[in-house]
Amino acid sequence: MLEVAELCSGYDGIPVLAGLSLTVRERESVGILGHNGMGKTTLLRTLIGILPATSGEVSFQGVSITRASPHRRARSGIGYVPQGRGIFPGLTVRENLRFAAHAVGRSDDLAPIIGEFPRLAALLDRPGVALSGGEQQLLALARALIQEPKIVLLDEPTEGIQPSIIEEIADLLKLLRNRRGLTILLVEQNIDFVKALSDRVLLIQKGAIVREFAARDISDAAAMGDFGEIEE
Amino acid sequence: MTAATPILETRSLEKRFGGVVAVDHVDFTLDRGELRCLIGPNGAGKSTFFKMLTGQIRPSGGQILLDGEDIIGLQAHAIGRRGVGIKNQVPVVMNGLTVRENLWLAARIGRKGKAVDAAIDAMADRLELGPILGRFVGELAHGQRQWVEIAMVAICEPAIVLLDEPAAGMSDEETARTADLVRDLNKSATVVVVEHDMQFIRQIAQTVTVFHQGRILVEDSFHNVVANPVVRDVYLGRQGLT
Amino acid sequence: MIVREFASDAATPPRWPWWCFVVGLAFVLIAIPAFTDISLQLDLSILFVLSLLALSMSFLWGYVGILSFGQTIFFGLGGYSYAILALNAGTTTWPFAAAIVLPMLFAGLFGYFVIYGRISDIYLSVISLVVTLIFEKSIRSTSGPEYVIGSVRLNGQNGIPGVPSLQLPWNHSIQLSIDGVFYLSGGAVLLVYVGLRLLLLTSFGRIIVGIRENETRMELLGYDSRVYKLVSFVLAAGVAALSGVLYAVWGNFVAPEMFNLNQAAQVVIWVIVGGRSTLIGPVIATGLVQYFSNWLGTVSVGQVTLVLGFVLLLFVLVFPRGLLPTIASAFGMAFSKKGSRFR
Numbered sequence: 001m002l003e004v005a006e007l008c009s010g011y012d013g014i015p016v017l018a019g020l021s022l023t024v025r026e027r028e029s030v031g032i033l034g035h036n037g038m039g040k041t042t043l044l045r046t047l048i049g050i051l052p053a054t055s056g057e058v059s060f061q062g063v064s065i066t067r068a069s070p071h072r073r074a075r076s077g078i079g080y081v082p083q084g085r086g087i088f089p090g091l092t093v094r095e096n097l098r099f100a101a102h103a104v105g106r107s108d109d110l111a112p113i114i115g116e117f118p119r120l121a122a123l124l125d126r127p128g129v130a131l132s133g134g135e136q137q138l139l140a141l142a143r144a145l146i147q148e149p150k151i152v153l154l155d156e157p158t159e160g161i162q163p164s165i166i167e168e169i170a171d172l173l174k175l176l177r178n179r180r181g182l183t184i185l186l187v188e189q190n191i192d193f194v195k196a197l198s199d200r201v202l203l204i205q206k207g208a209i210v211r212e213f214a215a216r217d218i219s220d221a222a223a224m225g226d227f228g229e230i231e232e
Numbered sequence: 233m234t235a236a237t238p239i240l241e242t243r244s245l246e247k248r249f250g251g252v253v254a255v256d257h258v259d260f261t262l263d264r265g266e267l268r269c270l271i272g273p274n275g276a277g278k279s280t281f282f283k284m285l286t287g288q289i290r291p292s293g294g295q296i297l298l299d300g301e302d303i304i305g306l307q308a309h310a311i312g313r314r315g316v317g318i319k320n321q322v323p324v325v326m327n328g329l330t331v332r333e334n335l336w337l338a339a340r341i342g343r344k345g346k347a348v349d350a351a352i353d354a355m356a357d358r359l360e361l362g363p364i365l366g367r368f369v370g371e372l373a374h375g376q377r378q379w380v381e382i383a384m385v386a387i388c389e390p391a392i393v394l395l396d397e398p399a400a401g402m403s404d405e406e407t408a409r410t411a412d413l414v415r416d417l418n419k420s421a422t423v424v425v426v427e428h429d430m431q432f433i434r435q436i437a438q439t440v441t442v443f444h445q446g447r448i449l450v451e452d453s454f455h456n457v458v459a460n461p462v463v464r465d466v467y468l469g470r471q472g473l474t
Numbered sequence: 475m476i477v478r479e480f481a482s483d484a485a486t487p488p489r490w491p492w493w494c495f496v497v498g499l500a501f502v503l504i505a506i507p508a509f510t511d512i513s514l515q516l517d518l519s520i521l522f523v524l525s526l527l528a529l530s531m532s533f534l535w536g537y538v539g540i541l542s543f544g545q546t547i548f549f550g551l552g553g554y555s556y557a558i559l560a561l562n563a564g565t566t567t568w569p570f571a572a573a574i575v576l577p578m579l580f581a582g583l584f585g586y587f588v589i590y591g592r593i594s595d596i597y598l599s600v601i602s603l604v605v606t607l608i609f610e611k612s613i614r615s616t617s618g619p620e621y622v623i624g625s626v627r628l629n630g631q632n633g634i635p636g637v638p639s640l641q642l643p644w645n646h647s648i649q650l651s652i653d654g655v656f657y658l659s660g661g662a663v664l665l666v667y668v669g670l671r672l673l674l675l676t677s678f679g680r681i682i683v684g685i686r687e688n689e690t691r692m693e694l695l696g697y698d699s700r701v702y703k704l705v706s707f708v709l710a711a712g713v714a715a716l717s718g719v720l721y722a723v724w725g726n727f728v729a730p731e732m733f734n735l736n737q738a739a740q741v742v743i744w745v746i747v748g749g750r751s752t753l754i755g756p757v758i759a760t761g762l763v764q765y766f767s768n769w770l771g772t773v774s775v776g777q778v779t780l781v782l783g784f785v786l787l788l789f790v791l792v793f794p795r796g797l798l799p800t801i802a803s804a805f806g807m808a809f810s811k812k813g814s815r816f817r
Binding site: 134 | 252272273274275321364367371372373374375376379397400401402403404405406407428430466467468469470
């Protein structure tokens with residue numbers, strides 16, 4: 001579904017992605033692990049189009065989107081949940097969701113999405129700024145999903161979130177995969193979360209994918225401590 | 233002050249934002265040399281609590297005693313000078329300056345001449361910031377910016393170090409290094425850490441304080457806290473600790 | 475993306491090309507009167523004087539982060555103080571100095587209330603504009619004979635004529651000629667420019683840049699940002715006051731127009747066109763904009779101010795970083811560590 005070939009991008013002349021290639025098949029869930037500064041966030045930002053690629057190709061469902069603008073990519077079915085949530089703090093939960101629906105021309109009936117995110121039902125009229133971090137993360141996820149994307153790109157959804165809500169998010173994503181046939185590309189530091197949700201895991205280092213393994217092959221020892229184990 | 237005076241104490245500390253009570257009459261005591269962990273749900277008031285300790289937020293009521301001295305009403309810089317350092321949840325650093333410049337502004341406090349550069353180099357080695365010293369902080373990855381902020385706080389050698397989510401966005405290996413750093417800082421400073429990462433907390437915890445809805449729910453050893461059914465219910469979830 | 479133009483590398487000592495540039499300018503300055511007629515010297519002198527005013531704002535805005543629409547407060551106070559003191563005293567040397575100090579004292583008072591009162595940026599901008607207009611209106615209403623300081627009438631909207639030219643401090647019977655005023659104003663701009671540039675190398679300079687970048691973090695580290703902002707504010711006021719005094723010396727005349735909205739707006743235009751991230755940009759822009767305005771006048775464009783307004787719109791929309799940074803980028807000099815030789 002998503003094909004990335006030799007992708008390069010960076011900031012102000014400093015290259016971050018150095019010829020990165022990966023493939024995500026339909027209905028797959030792929031996790032990406034890597035240390036800070038290795039290019040995880042840069043990769044997702046380049047895929048959604050916020051950051052222009054300096055070279056390489058990205059194609060979605062067989063169509064090249066390397067030069068497409070972010071809103072065209074969103075409309076074609078790529079959902080994005082950025083690091084730090086990125087919800088509109090001045091708008092209510094309801095408004096955040098309806099905004100997202102309108103942006104891609106979908107129905108703004110909130111009943112289905114609230115059905116999937118019951119915790120947000122009580123918060124519909126709460127402004128974004130008044131939500132806790134965990135609630136904001138749920139809203140960010142709901143906002144991406146109300147657009148009915150075919151693939152969703154998630155940038156560290158568990159960062160700064162309390163453990164019980166992390167569980168909620170994991171359960172939710174598993175449910176949505178089954179119910180909607182959602183394809184997922186997940187960037188994370190939380191190895192347990194990645195293991196629970198992914199089929200395949202890719203290791204990113206210095207802007208390129210260096211290793212790939214099945215999720216079940218991440219040993220428990222690696223889950224507890226040292227990345228070096230996976231690297232070696 | 234006698235040796236028994238807690239280094240930090242809050243009495244009935246309160247913060248209201250309009251109708252919302254973020255911190256609800258909190259009595260908190262911190263002894264010299266402790267390494268305290270603060271956990272609790274998002275929105276429980278932990279960051280607000282921290283910001284009152286540094287003077288970034290003005291309390292609505294109560295007292296904050298630093299070494300026995302009430303510091304409410306003092307400007308943030310005065311509290312900083314009294315030895316309180318904070319690494320914030322969202323990095324508060326000079327994005328438009330290089331890492332070296334950021335560290336220089338922190339390191340020059342209380343140091344002169346060559347000692348300033350020596351301190352910068354030492355800290356850069358300790359936190360492996362060498363390769364990025366010349367980079368603009370705003371261009372760094374989120375986790376790297378956190379490291380820069382931690383470095384700036386540590387280089388000032390404050391008596392109390394407040395760390396708000398120091399392991400956020402870090403891989404397991406980086407988290408372990410952060411735990412080492414926190415223990416290291418604890419050798420010469422009293423440290424309070426807010427975190428959600430239970431693996432991390434487990435590596436460093438002595439006493440754990442649990443915040444919930446602006447109040448202290450429980451204060452106990454790590455083992456007892458994670459076994460506590462209320463804590464599991466409001467915060468840890470059914471797995472508790474993997 | 476990150477706004478890198480507020481040069482963190484202001485902390486790097488300028489390299490030899492910059493020094494050559496500065497020394498070269500000094501030589502050009504010295505040479506000009508030998509090759510040009512008086513009217514050109516007069517024109518250039520007023521440009522130098524107004525550039526000082528632009529510098530005072532660009533220093534405050536670009537490097538300290540305080541947007542003040544009211545540098546004309548100190549410009550006007552400087553001019554009027556000199557006029558009143560010099561006419562009363564009969565000499566000009568100590569009134570020259572006093573006319574710079576008095577506005578700085580006022581800046582200290584005004585700045586104290588605004589900065590220690592933690593009045594936030596946009597309010598500070600508006601308040602400074604309002605204060606300059608208050609001064610304008612107040613002075614306009616001083617037409618009557620009862621408005622007198624010493625033996626000098628304030629004269630309301632007619633302004634004070636006959637402001638004495640500067641006497642040479644070592645020989646009060648000799649007054650500064652036109653080329654003398656040229657050297658004085660040109661020298662002043664050069665010295666202030668170099669001085670401000672070198673100030674940014676000092677600890678003080680680096681601290682105020684840090685405060686501009688993130689005031690909260692500087693406070694948390696232990697810096698009282700209010701002190702640094704106040705000192706910078708007073709310093710910038712001193713530069714604006716110097717500009718006002720030189721204006722009075724140049725034209726032998728002061729008027730309430732020195733305080734007015736038109737003058738205040740022009741300062742903003744020079745700084746935006748020149749680029750607030752450099753010190754020299756606004757200096758060059760002052761010259762360009764003033765020449766442009768004069769040219770518009772000579773080709774009988776009726777509404778010069780309207781055209782200037784469009785120019786401002788154009789720059790804000792198309793060249794938001796200003797003239798110098800945009801040109802530098804266009805020539806491929808990344809406006810970063812390597813390329814920032816001129817500021």
